[in-house]
Amino acid sequence: MNQPLSPSTFPPGFLWGTAIGSHQSEGNNHASDWWYRETQPDSRIAERCGDAIDSYHRWPEDLDLAAGAGFTDYRFGIEWSRIEPADGQVSRAALAHYRRIVEGAVARGLRPMVTLHHFTLPLWFAAEGGWQRADAEERFLRYVDALAPVLEAGVNRVETINEPNIVACLPQLEQNGGDLSAGLPVPDEKLTQIMIAVHRATVERLRARHPHLEVGWGVSVQDYQAEPGAEAATDAYAEPRDQVFLRAAKGDDFVGVQTYTRGRIDPAGRAVAPDPAAQHTMTGWEFYPHALGGAVRRAARVVGDTPLIVTENGVATADDADRVRYTTGALRSLRAAMDDGADVRGYFHWSLLDNWEWGQWGPTFGLVAVDRTTFARTPKPSLSWLGALAPAKS
Numbered sequence: 240m241n242q243p244l245s246p247s248t249f250p251p252g253f254l255w256g257t258a259i260g261s262h263q264s265e266g267n268n269h270a271s272d273w274w275y276r277e278t279q280p281d282s283r284i285a286e287r288c289g290d291a292i293d294s295y296h297r298w299p300e301d302l303d304l305a306a307g308a309g310f311t312d313y314r315f316g317i318e319w320s321r322i323e324p325a326d327g328q329v330s331r332a333a334l335a336h337y338r339r340i341v342e343g344a345v346a347r348g349l350r351p352m353v354t355l356h357h358f359t360l361p362l363w364f365a366a367e368g369g370w371q372r373a374d375a376e377e378r379f380l381r382y383v384d385a386l387a388p389v390l391e392a393g394v395n396r397v398e399t400i401n402e403p404n405i406v407a408c409l410p411q412l413e414q415n416g417g418d419l420s421a422g423l424p425v426p427d428e429k430l431t432q433i434m435i436a437v438h439r440a441t442v443e444r445l446r447a448r449h450p451h452l453e454v455g456w457g458v459s460v461q462d463y464q465a466e467p468g469a470e471a472a473t474d475a476y477a478e479p480r481d482q483v484f485l486r487a488a489k490g491d492d493f494v495g496v497q498t499y500t501r502g503r504i505d506p507a508g509r510a511v512a513p514d515p516a517a518q519h520t521m522t523g524w525e526f527y528p529h530a531l532g533g534a535v536r537r538a539a540r541v542v543g544d545t546p547l548i549v550t551e552n553g554v555a556t557a558d559d560a561d562r563v564r565y566t567t568g569a570l571r572s573l574r575a576a577m578d579d580g581a582d583v584r585g586y587f588h589w590s591l592l593d594n595w596e597w598g599q600w601g602p603t604f605g606l607v608a609v610d611r612t613t614f615a616r617t618p619k620p621s622l623s624w625l626g627a628l629a630p631a632k633s
């Protein structure tokens with residue numbers, strides 16, 4: 240467990256990637272609900288996304304950085320509001336844009352995984368009720384159908400929805416200003432069922448039209464740890480927050496696990512506040528690298544035979560040595576979970592670049608720093624360190 244990490248730590252063919260989201264990096268997604276919200280005079284969004292890190296134009300440089308460091312896989316987002324800026328109006332230019340990114344990734348030896356929905360919605364869709372609309376599933380599938388030229392350009396894997404369990408909490412998180420100090424709220428039951436139905440319909444549609452794709456979704460999974468006597472309470476706590484979403488993905492080609500920290504649960508089923516003396520990250524979460532192994536072990540128990548991919552893991556820190564320390568611990572705990580039987584097929588680090596963290600610019604998750612005025616990218620030592628651990632490509 241304490242052996243140095245090396246390219247043989249994980250098996251040949253293990254996916255080795257970085258992850259990035261569309262809205263957090265592209266910039267100027269004028270037709271999205273988050274853009275609308277951030278530009279309102281009474282907006283509760285503290286810091287605007289604005290130009291983000293201009294990845295909409297600088298994606299070739301971003302791909303160069305990932306491929307040049309040694310990564311073999313690249314997870315990025317497609318922004319629905321760019322593909323369909325108005326109801327039923329598909330932008331051929333936007334399709335061509337994402338197609339070029341896929342082709343650019345393949346040309347550099349990177350296998351593309353695309354995310355179809357990562358928190359942002361087209362404003363026209365959100366304005367009429369968002370996921371609660373009667374036609375939500377039909378509208379989403381129409382968008383998925385429109386993506387055919389992108390998906391056929393060399394995409395290997397699709398994450399349908401990023402963190403559906405967080406999507407189902409968004410109404411509550413918007414009310415409390417995103418405060419997670421008392422733990423994750425219980426996801427809205429109706430939204431939970433909508434997310435599951437939309438995902439199932441999307442998997443079916445993609446399998447029918449693009450049988451070469453591996454399809455799954457990425458669930459936010461914390462390492463929930465039971466305080467003494469709290470085993471049953473912890474299971475009950477986890478059930479609506481992530482397990483119902485993991486179970487709904489059984490039988491998919493993979494289930495994405497996205498983990499950052501742990502949560503300790505007491506016998507009354509409440510999240511215990513982290514020890515104030517513990518190290519905390521720039522997002523205020525406990526610095527707890529081994530969360531990844533714990534989350535993967537629990538996810539594996541829930542999904543049974545369905546393979547897992549770590550589709551996000553990382554840390555917000557201004558100290559890159561801490562990023563290496565965190566990721567070392569996370570990867571060791573992941574390897575140990577695999578040794579104990581978890582079927583994990585890959586690891587994507589969040590994030591390739593420092594980017595907009597949903598209302599804040601402060602927390603930096605990137606392996607690469609970005610100057611917000613010039614958009615110049617400067618690799619941190621962690622980029623080459625992590626890239627050099629890439630397992631052999633099969």
Ligand code: BGC
Pocket residue numbers: 260263401402405459497522551589596597
């Ligand atoms: C999200 C990312 C976010 C990251 C760190 C995940 O919840 O998918 O968009 O930046 O965690 O907070």
